[in-house]
Amino acid sequence: xxxxxxxxxxxxxxxxxxxxxxxxxxxxxxxxxxxxxxxxxxxxxxxxxxxxxxxxxxxxxxxxxxxxxxxxxxxxxxxxxxxxxxxxxxxxxxxxxxxxxxxxxxxxxxxxxxxxxxxxxxxxxxxxxxxxxxxxxxxxxxxxxxxxxxxxxxxxxxxxxxxxxxxxxxxxxxxxxxxxxxxxxxxxxxxxxxxxxxxxxxxxxxxxxxxxxxxxxxxxxxxxxxxxxxxxxxxxxxxxxxxxxxxxxxxxxxxxxxxxxxxxxxxxxxxxxxxxxxxxxxxxxxxxxxxxxxxxxxxxxxxxxxxxxxxxxxxxxxxxxxxxxxxxxxxxxxxxxxxxxxxxxxxxxxxxxxxxxxxxxxxxxxxxxxxxxxxxxxxxxxxxxxxxxxxxxxxxxxxxxxxxxxxxxxxxxxxxxxxxxxxxxxxxxxxxxxxxxxxxxxxxxxxxxxxxxxxxxxxxxxxxxxxxxxxxxxxxxxxxxxxxxxxxxxxxxxxxxxxxxxxxxxxxxxxxxxxxxxxxxxxxxxxxxxxxxxxxxxxxxxxxxxxxxxxxxxxxxxxxxxxxxxxxxxxxxxxxxxxxxxxxxxxxxxxxxxxx
Numbered sequence: 001x002x003x004x005x006x007x008x009x010x011x012x013x014x015x016x017x018x019x020x021x022x023x024x025x026x027x028x029x030x031x032x033x034x035x036x037x038x039x040x041x042x043x044x045x046x047x048x049x050x051x052x053x054x055x056x057x058x059x060x061x062x063x064x065x066x067x068x069x070x071x072x073x074x075x076x077x078x079x080x081x082x083x084x085x086x087x088x089x090x091x092x093x094x095x096x097x098x099x100x101x102x103x104x105x106x107x108x109x110x111x112x113x114x115x116x117x118x119x120x121x122x123x124x125x126x127x128x129x130x131x132x133x134x135x136x137x138x139x140x141x142x143x144x145x146x147x148x149x150x151x152x153x154x155x156x157x158x159x160x161x162x163x164x165x166x167x168x169x170x171x172x173x174x175x176x177x178x179x180x181x182x183x184x185x186x187x188x189x190x191x192x193x194x195x196x197x198x199x200x201x202x203x204x205x206x207x208x209x210x211x212x213x214x215x216x217x218x219x220x221x222x223x224x225x226x227x228x229x230x231x232x233x234x235x236x237x238x239x240x241x242x243x244x245x246x247x248x249x250x251x252x253x254x255x256x257x258x259x260x261x262x263x264x265x266x267x268x269x270x271x272x273x274x275x276x277x278x279x280x281x282x283x284x285x286x287x288x289x290x291x292x293x294x295x296x297x298x299x300x301x302x303x304x305x306x307x308x309x310x311x312x313x314x315x316x317x318x319x320x321x322x323x324x325x326x327x328x329x330x331x332x333x334x335x336x337x338x339x340x341x342x343x344x345x346x347x348x349x350x351x352x353x354x355x356x357x358x359x360x361x362x363x364x365x366x367x368x369x370x371x372x373x374x375x376x377x378x379x380x381x382x383x384x385x386x387x388x389x390x391x392x393x394x395x396x397x398x399x400x401x402x403x404x405x406x407x408x409x410x411x412x413x414x415x416x417x418x419x420x421x422x423x424x425x426x427x428x429x430x431x432x433x434x435x436x437x438x439x440x441x442x443x444x445x446x447x448x449x450x451x452x453x454x455x456x457x458x459x460x461x462x463x464x465x466x467x468x469x470x471x472x473x474x475x476x477x478x479x480x481x482x483x484x485x486x487x488x489x490x491x492x493x494x495x496x497x498x499x500x501x502x503x504x505x506x507x508x509x510x511x512x513x514x515x516x517x518x519x520x521x522x523x524x525x526x527x528x529x530x531x532x533x534x535x536x537x538x539x540x541x542x543x544x545x546x547x548x549x550x551x552x553x554x555x556x557x558x559x560x561x562x563x564x565x566x567x568x569x570x571x572x573x574x575x576x577x578x579x580x581x582x583x584x585x586x587x588x589x590x591x592x593x594x595x596x
Contacts, residue, residue: 046162053167104150115329132216141325259314346425353541373396433514437500468535509540
């Protein structure tokens with residue numbers, strides 16, 4: 001049931017064989033508003049590298065110059081210096097970790113707002129073809145992964161590389177022979193690191209894809225749980241979830257396996273280097289070519305050399321996965337499927353004259369859903385749109401609000417093409433009441449005002465009384481402060497519909513659209529809804545899409561659609577006089593059903 005299968009690798013992941021420096025540059029530009037913090041973190045990275053080397057170097061000096069010379073005062077001074085450097089290193093390390101983490105969190109906070117704002121303005125075509133779980137993954141999981149580029153990625157990698165350079169420089173300065181002996185295991189370390197990096201990168205890519213699959217699956221199933229239970233499909237859906245969960249778990253286990261192999265291998269290589277160091281260092285000390293201080297300090301140097309090398313591969317993979325996530329997020333931001341908003345004609349109030357002139361529209365390619373549509377509605381009049389399923393009724397309102405752009409022709413309001421109006425102002429003056437009312441988690445009042453602070457409680461109550469919804473809202477626990485569950489699950493269909501009517505009225509639209517607002521209402525509630533509709537459409541240009549023809553008798557004109565074309569147009573009485581007419585056929589069919 002409604003399964004959306006994703007491939008294990010996206011095209012970008014398959015083709016990304018080399019490190020994408022251009023993408024990295026684009027990610028780093030996100031930190032432009034916080035460049036001072038970025039510079040601070042970079043400076044701290046540069047300072048911390050040599051500072052970390054000072055402690056083992058001073059220990060070597062202490063052994064060679066003070067301990068064997070019995071210089072107690074000198075040992076005390078060196079000890080205090082080492083302590084001071086340790087304290088300074090801890091303080092600077094704190095600021096380094098905090099600044100990189102703060103930078104990452106600030107960048108992703110801004111990016112989340114940017115992505116959400118962009119998604120909010122995308123054409124409905126995007127939502128028609130993209131699972132909600134995918135967008136959720138992009139906005140939450142992928143953006144959170146981008147944080148690692150700053151907190152654990154580029155700056156910390158630079159810090160580790162600087163530390164490696166500093167350690168090697170001091171080791172070579174202290175004893176080039178011991179350094180070369182310690183580095184004999186380096187080819188094995190480089191080979192192990194490269195293999196680990198490639199394997200973990202591939203495993204992480206699969207993990208990211210499986211997270212997306214799981215989010216998309218859960219979003220659909222939880223949202224559609226009523227359908228799953230109605231058709232007793234719990235077992236089938238559980239089997240599908242187990243399969244997705246198994247693949248996700250396996251992807252994580254694969255990445256853990258590589259870590260479980262890599263770190264012990266590094267420990268073995270590190271132990272081998274230490275063994276060579278002790279063997280060669282002891283010979284050097286006996287022969288007098290290596291000082292005891294160098295012999296004592298070199299294990300510390302070796303530890304400082306292997307620790308960042310051990311973490312570099314993991315951090316580079318973290319950086320790489322951050323870039324994979326960034327590429328996914330940027331692909332959403334780069335989508336140009338946004339309704340153009342270039343209109344400059346100001347709107348204070350619509351008179352409400354609507355005209356469709358030679359309108360053609362297709363959701364995909366040239367599979368036209370509407371063909372050569374021509375009609376007009378006079379200000380303050382009501383037009384009813386009827387037709388069989390798939391005839392294009394809902395498409396009429398979708399293109400009037402510019403949720404989709406028409407392919408040919410023009411739609412005008414008050415003689416002006418709707419593309420010449422500012423998009424947001426256009427929608428502010430048009431209200432739609434849908435058949436499937438969507439209510440958000442929050443109070444009844446918040447669902448009516450949609451948190452618009454310019455709308456007062458008094459205005460909401462006045463609108464509810466006018467519609468006839470005040471009485472039922474008052475009976476709810478808490479009244480207008482009653483907490484509505486997600487999608488209004490605790491309210492009946494009629495109650496949700498009445499709230500949507502109050503919502504439409506309180507925004508005081510100039511044009512009102514009712515999309516099959518009574519199709520799911522029981523006959524008892526229908527009379528209340530019908531009263532609300534009559535109040536809503538008073539003195540407003542209205543378009544009513546309905547299956548129940550009894551609800552549209554008061555319409556001034558009725559437009560009958562058939563396979564995307566206008567089949568008939570006229571008043572209720574006029575259409576009933578047409579022999580073998582579509583409307584007359586629909587009306588008589590419903591009349592007979594009601595009589596039965």
